[in-house]
Amino acid sequence: MAPAAAHARSTTVRTPQGTITTTPGKNGLRHLTFRFGPVRIKPGQNTIAITNSSLKPPGPGWITSFAPNLTYVNGKVPRVDVIHLHHAVWIVSNANQLVQPTWAAGEEKTIFRMPKGFGWRYRSSDRWLLNHMIHNLTPAPTRVYITWKMDFIPLGAKAAKGMREVRTQWMDVEGIKAYPVFDALRGSGHNGLYTFPDDNPNPYPDGIVRNRWVVDHDATLVGTAGHLHPGGLYTDLKLTRGDKTVELFRSRAHYYEPAGAVSWDVSMTATPKTWRVAVKKGDVLTVSGTYDTRTTSWYEVMAIMPVAITLAPAGGADPLTTNVAVKGVLTHGHLPENDHHGGAPDPNRVRAAQLPDGPTTSTVDIDQFVYGQGDLSTTGAAARPPVVGVGQPLTFVNDDARRDIFHTITACRSPCTATTGIAFPLANGPTVFDSGELGFGPAGFTAAANRKTWQTPADLAPGTYTYFCRIHPFMRGAFRVKG
Numbered sequence: 056m057a058p059a060a061a062h063a064r065s066t067t068v069r070t071p072q073g074t075i076t077t078t079p080g081k082n083g084l085r086h087l088t089f090r091f092g093p094v095r096i097k098p099g100q101n102t103i104a105i106t107n108s109s110l111k112p113p114g115p116g117w118i119t120s121f122a123p124n125l126t127y128v129n130g131k132v133p134r135v136d137v138i139h140l141h142h143a144v145w146i147v148s149n150a151n152q153l154v155q156p157t158w159a160a161g162e163e164k165t166i167f168r169m170p171k172g173f174g175w176r177y178r179s180s181d182r183w184l185l186n187h188m189i190h191n192l193t194p195a196p197t198r199v200y201i202t203w204k205m206d207f208i209p210l211g212a213k214a215a216k217g218m219r220e221v222r223t224q225w226m227d228v229e230g231i232k233a234y235p236v237f238d239a240l241r242g243s244g245h246n247g248l249y250t251f252p253d254d255n256p257n258p259y260p261d262g263i264v265r266n267r268w269v270v271d272h273d274a275t276l277v278g279t280a281g282h283l284h285p286g287g288l289y290t291d292l293k294l295t296r297g298d299k300t301v302e303l304f305r306s307r308a309h310y311y312e313p314a315g316a317v318s319w320d321v322s323m324t325a326t327p328k329t330w331r332v333a334v335k336k337g338d339v340l341t342v343s344g345t346y347d348t349r350t351t352s353w354y355e356v357m358a359i360m361p362v363a364i365t366l367a368p369a370g371g372a373d374p375l376t377t378n379v380a381v382k383g384v385l386t387h388g389h390l391p392e393n394d395h396h397g398g399a400p401d402p403n404r405v406r407a408a409q410l411p412d413g414p415t416t417s418t419v420d421i422d423q424f425v426y427g428q429g430d431l432s433t434t435g436a437a438a439r440p441p442v443v444g445v446g447q448p449l450t451f452v453n454d455d456a457r458r459d460i461f462h463t464i465t466a467c468r469s470p471c472t473a474t475t476g477i478a479f480p481l482a483n484g485p486t487v488f489d490s491g492e493l494g495f496g497p498a499g500f501t502a503a504a505n506r507k508t509w510q511t512p513a514d515l516a517p518g519t520y521t522y523f524c525r526i527h528p529f530m531r532g533a534f535r536v537k538g
């Protein structure tokens with residue numbers, strides 16, 4: 056490592072994995088900016104990578120905040136409908152903990168800030184792993200940096216006096232997995248709300264309840280915020296002691312999106328800096344996530360609530376006698392990268408229902424981001440919907456799977472021709488169907504369905520069905536069932 060650039064007060068260190076910029080603050084505080092990459096993004100990619108990270112603080116101390124982002128090589132933040140930070144998780148391992156997810160970023164870019172006097176202890180021997188999934192919604196390759204800012208207090212600095220250590224307890228409805236997702240289907244749940252795991256009759260088929268953690272020492276909870284996908288309304292953290300269950304915090308999704316709870320134009324609420332909850336060994340914490348299923352299906356969504364917990368008790372209210380589930384605070388406002396909403400009329404796209412029949416067939420191949428027959432961005436004979444008889448399935452084959460490009464066939468409401476953006480298209484077809492992500496990846500470590508074919512449901516009524524690709528939402532198509 057060698058100093059590569061020096062601004063008035065900042066210094067930047069370059070490493071093979073990226074850069075670390077340090078700006079001095081008050082009482083020994085350091086503002087650290089990490090820039091990981093550039094990461095090469097392949098056409099249409101939606102894959103998960105995990106790597107050792109050498110981008111760490113310059114010495115032992117305390118980390119007191121975390122703010123993630125994504126930029127192009129020129130420093131500009133990509134539009135979220137073009138390049139999407141699906142997630143990044145920083146996993147810490149050291150002598151005390153084998154593997155602990157500690158900080159995380161999703162496209163909502165929540166900023167975590169510890170209350171004054173609390174911090175994550177960093178030791179130079181700690182190993183950091185970075186698990187990231189960057190989703191390219193277009194066929195164009197690019198390069199990006201994953202960036203994050205941390206406030207850091209070196210050991211021995213004035214600001215380090217009296218610091219109390221926290222660690223992150225990872226609370227995820229799917230437990231600790233490389234790809235912890237569930238589906239919230241249109242019309243499921245109660246009154247347009249679907250809560251996982253509560254509304255799923257069999258949320259954990261293997262019998263392992265993943266959304267709970269038994270507190271293993273008396274301690275104080277000092278902060279939490281939820282992670283959801285579009286369609287998500289809130290996550291809940293609850294505590295059970297004996298026969299009593301109480302709410303500890305509801306992290307709400309606040310949508311700036313004009314179309315409502317349908318896009319990444321959102322900020323989550325986090326606990327206010329005064330939130331302190333005294334927990335006891337044996338208490339049970341649970342997490343759940345609630346989605347709006349009135350009009351739209353939400354596939355492969357998440358509900359996660361990392362909780363900062365002290366190693367030793369540090370005060371706080373007894374949640375059984377005090378209502379600690381206070382109103383949260385937004386961690387940021389509307390972000391300009393979410394300005395491209397989509398949903399405007401697109402004169403270049405054909406309305407499938409008005410087209411003559413395409414060929415009667417049993418198979419549609421997908422190649423080079425185009426549905427082989429009935430693609431709504433094509434014209435002439437290619438755009439005409441392929442036809443199957445009632446009860447005859449149509450098989451889709453993703454030939455792009457050989458290049459690690461995943462596609463879906465997901466029902467959207469006809470005509471499904473409006474412009475692409477963060478809020479359009481949506482999985483809001485009146486008949487619910489979805490292929491999963493057709494493609495291949497390492498088992499348990501991929502969004503891919505690990506098959507490249509999918510058959511339409513055999514019980515479809517006569518009609519023209521429109522669909523889109525959830526991974527590359529500019530891709531639209533249609534097929535026709537005839538009686």
Ligand SMILES: [Cu+2]
Binds near residue numbers: 463524526527530
């Ligand atoms: Cu696709």
